[in-house]
Amino acid sequence: MGFSWKAAWNYKCPRCRQGDIFIKPLNLKNPLAMPDKCQYCGQKTEPEIGFYYGAMMVSYAISSWLFLGIVLFLVFYYKWTVESAMLVVIALAVVTYLWLLRYSRSLWLHLMEKHKPEVEERVKLEIANRTVEQKEWKPRISKKK
Numbered sequence: 616m617g618f619s620w621k622a623a624w625n626y627k628c629p630r631c632r633q634g635d636i637f638i639k640p641l642n643l644k645n646p647l648a649m650p651d652k653c654q655y656c657g658q659k660t661e662p663e664i665g666f667y668y669g670a671m672m673v674s675y676a677i678s679s680w681l682f683l684g685i686v687l688f689l690v691f692y693y694k695w696t697v698e699s700a701m702l703v704v705i706a707l708a709v710v711t712y713l714w715l716l717r718y719s720r721s722l723w724l725h726l727m728e729k730h731k732p733e734v735e736e737r738v739k740l741e742i743a744n745r746t747v748e749q750k751e752w753k754p755r756i757s758k759k760k
C-alpha cells in the first residue's frame with residue numbers, strides 16, 4: 616500500500632515506516648526538530664528547501680474544516696451562541712497547535728514520499744538482528760557485576 620495513516624500518525628519515516636521523523640523526546644523549545652534523514656533507510660526528512668510550505672496548507676485545511684465543523688455543531692445542535700463556540704475553538708486551537716504542526720508535517724512527507732516495502736523488510740530485519748545481538752550481549756555485562 617502506498618499510504619499509511621498509522622505511520623503518519625506515529626511520525627514514522629514514510630519509506631521504511633520504522634525510523635522517527637521527529638527527534639525524540641519532544642523538545643518544547645524546538646518541537647519541529649527533525650533528524651536530517653531517517654536513521655534506518657536514509658530518507659531525507661526535508662527533501663528540498665521550503666518543502667514544508669505545503670504542510671502549512673495541510674494544517675490550515677485540517678484546522679479550518681475541523682474547527683468550522685465544531686462551531687457549527689455547537690451552535691446548531693447544542694444551541695450555543697457563536698461567541699462561546701468560538702471561544703471553545705480558540706482554546707482547542709491553542710491546545711492542539713503543536714500536535715497539528717507536527718502531524719501536518721508528517722502527513723505532508725507521507726503524501727510526497729513513497730513507501731518502499733522492500734526497504735521496510737530490510738530495515739525490520741536489521742532491527743531484529745540488532746535486538747538479538749543486544750539480548751546476547753546484556754547478560755555478559757550483568758555477570759561481571
Ligand SMILES: [Zn+2]
Pocket residue numbers: 628629630631632633634653654655656657658
Ligand atoms: Zn526510513
